[in-house]
Amino acid sequence: MTTVLTDGTAYLERPRSSGLAEVVDIILDKGLVLDAFVRVSLLGLELLTIDARIVIASVDTYLRYAEAVDRVVLEPAPRTRLTDLVGGLQESGARRKVSGAVSGAKESVKDALGIGDGEDEAAGDQKESGRRARKRDRS
């Protein structure tokens, strides 16, 4: 980690040019979409779009998160810290929250089936218009 900083750009990453992943995210998912008459004629494009879009919450995602928890908790330093933090006092609170998580299970099934939230959030009508636009692309 940087400790001595001499210029104003030491903390912010400023790539000179965007990488492919960044470009793909933006030019395939954003930008103006015209009406249905504009055909997306480049074969493979739709597939690429799907490849580029990151998979939403699913069974697989949850298992990966659980794995990540194993890894983090088993690291020595955080373990001591966390054990200290979460003493017996919080056991009852924990139980309450776990039952809360059960009621959220329905939502997670929806996610797994691809119903529900997309990746865009807090962007006003962006999400809806994006979805409509994608439908048009396929038609």
Place this chain on the structure above:
Amino acid sequence: MNAATRAAPQRLSAGQQSTVACRLYGIVPAATRTAGSVSLITHRSIAALVGPVPTTPGRPSRQDLLNYAALLDRLATTTPVIPMRYGTVLPSTAVVRRRVLEPHHDAFAATLARLKGHAQFTVRARYLPDLVLKEVLAERPDALALHRRLQQRPAPGLRMRLGEVVAHAVAAKRRADAVAIAKALRPWVVAARVRLWRSAEVDPIGEVAFLVALQRREAFESAAEKLARQWHGRIRLRLLGPMAPYHFVTGAEG
């Protein structure tokens, strides 16, 4: 990129229509100067920025994607531009004129007037490795309790629940932090759009796109730098741009 799109500036003629279609890059003011493989189809005050593209289907190359973005981003620093989504292809220049420029002239002209002197900057944010997981585990004793139960006796259902609890907690943090980025830089921008990642990867937060007046570019960049310093040790910020205002035209005409 293929030979056709690399070719010298050319107008597409009727005779070429069977093999070469018209790729639409974006809409610009009619007075825009172009070079290379792209040309303008002008209609009153606006113009379509187009280039030839072969009608033979083929998977787009990495270089083609990068060139497409680079062309629009370069242009965006000197002239207002409405970037089209990659892959917008029309059969001929005549169709571009008849179906795109003529019917949408007024709306495009208004959008270009709005975008004049502005470009997009995009801030991408991610947590330092594992940091958000540690935060969630410290703040959510229920997650840690689930983990402990699993250590004693493995159970697939419980494991799924642990992942779910953590995934939702991480999502809430992403949302709060991405919105905080938008708010922190709001005084220096005209508009902001937040996109959250809901990825299987834990650390990425998302991106915030900002529409910035080019005159205020330096002030915005130093504010972003200040924010990056403030969050040093927790969140890493990456600033992309100036680029074409991709996030600020979606759906406007569609």
